[in-house]
Amino acid sequence: MGYSYSGIVDGLKVFYSSMHQLNVEIGTFEHKYNNIISDAIFDTRDSSGWSLTFIKRVRGNVLCIPIQKGYRFAIIGDKEYNAFIEYFGIGSGKGQFSIKEFVDYLDKQIPAEYRLSDNKRKVILKYNKLDNDSDGIYPVGVKNWGVIHARNPELPEDKYHRTAKNLLKTKELYPDIYNAIKDIDITIIYGKHPGENTETIKAGKMDYRN
Known part of the structure; x- marks a missing residue:
């Protein structure tokens, strides 16, 4: 049986509400973890499943995480977990990392109000030209x-x-x-x-x- 995790990110619900008020389906915010700065893109356009995509600044590496119903951050399978720990440079030894702590830390970085700016527009087009x-x-x-x-x-x-x-x-x-x-x-x-x-x-x- 492969790796499996699903945890609620309450901040995404508040963030989505702010996006909805603007009538947009793609939102972005800055994310920092383990000295890695990313642009996080919350894409809610697909009714069959939303996603949270991290794009690493400078290098441009990309990590896409499914967001299940109920605003659940999901990593299903060893391949997906290995891509996750590689992206964030996480040690896999016992006691070195807690994914729940990561999700809690992510939750605190999500802004309660989404405000569009020219920089955010550039990030969105970097993710999807539209x-x-x-x-x-x-x-x-x-x-x-x-x-x-x-x-x-x-x-x-x-x-x-x-x-x-x-x-x-x-x-x-x-x-x-x-x-x-x-x-x-x-x-x-x-x-x-x-x-x-x-x-x-x-x-x-x-x-x-x-």
Whole structure:
């Protein structure tokens, strides 16, 4: 019988509640353990199972841990346990390590309130690009396809519209913008560097209907 552990992480429930209030499904926070600093990504998009992924700063090593129902941190199997102790550089000798203590320590590092920032947006795109058309995080422009089609009636109606991936990216990175445009055929154009319209768009001062 292989290794098996499942323990509740209460902090994830509070963290998820804060994510839910923002209407996002991917959240991230900083995690430190055994002199290893990671970006932890809590991904709740898959209804069949959530995950907590650690990405090691500088080196980029990745460790993905399933989060079972009830916010349970789960390591099932010797292969998964060995990947866990290797990632965190944990000694496996008797008395050297307690996974319960690790989970308790993790719990204390999870913020009660999730606040998006440019650094967190970069972490999210490092974990998942969301939209292959652009790996930028800064909104630099908009395309209102309804207006474009009205001004250019020769354009085929079945082409030149917002993509689902562009809307998903906006939802996860800028939920306020998402709420403003979700019912309008608008593409948010992203750049790797801020543009002259970036702050206007981020502040919700852009007239999206024109």
